[in-house]
Amino acid sequence: MDQNQAKKAAAEAALKYLVPGELLGVGTGSTVNYFIDALAAHKQDIPGAVSSSNASTERLKKIGIPVVELNEAGTLSIYVDGADEADKHLRLVKGGGGALTREKIVAAASRKFICIADESKLVPVLGAFPLPVEVIPMARSYVARELVRLGGNPKLREGFVTDNGGLILDVSGLSIIDPLKMETEIGLLAGVISVGLFAHRGADVLLLGGPNGVREVLPE
Ligand code: 5RP
DSSP, X not given: OOHHHHHHHHHHHGGGGOOTTSOEEEOOSHHHHHHHHHHGGGGGGOSOEEESSHHHHHHHHHTTOXXXXXXXXXXEEEEEEOOSEEOTTOOEEOOTXXXXXXXXXXXXXXXXXXXXXXXXXXXXXXXXXXXXXXXXXXXXHHHHHHHHHTTOEEEEOTXXXXXXXXXXXXXXXXXXXXXXXXXXXXXXXXXEEEESEESTTOOSEEEEEETTEEXXXXXX
């Protein structure tokens, strides 16, 4: 089983969490794209979805799933999204696709966060994947200096503007021993829109695809 097959298997395993008659939140990325494709066969069961990015909105609409504004939706029963890294406590690094801010908002507004990924995403310590930080453009240099002070090596994601008009700094060199503290610390820097650490609101279930099928991991 290659990585894409593993992502697809994890995505399809998330269908069992659908709550018939209720809206759901939908994340962003290649694993989520498999989930959206699989949703097509279940669209009669759900009234619509709240999307975390323009890319997912387009894909949902293409298969005929109505996209609803979060402000009109209230609390969502489930949110399904991928991750760049997850630890055994289901704290995540996200934002490889640059949609971290809206993903964080929809995750926060959902009762259950189901994370779908291939098994390479489960790591002992977060931080090998460069941590995405979305910033207001005028704060780019200031935030970059502060991230260096915190021990990171920030790099501007060239030619990329988020759905919110923000820029992304990808921060390598961080060994994220205390994800809660780091999420707070980076999140408090002036000009940061959001940080791709999902520790305060991590996932509730992790569905990991691999050669032996899909494994369900709960937070330790
Ligand atoms: C997008 C994300 C994605 O969930 C993350 O990058 C994983 O992507 P993929 O499913 O393509 O591996 O956080 O902002």
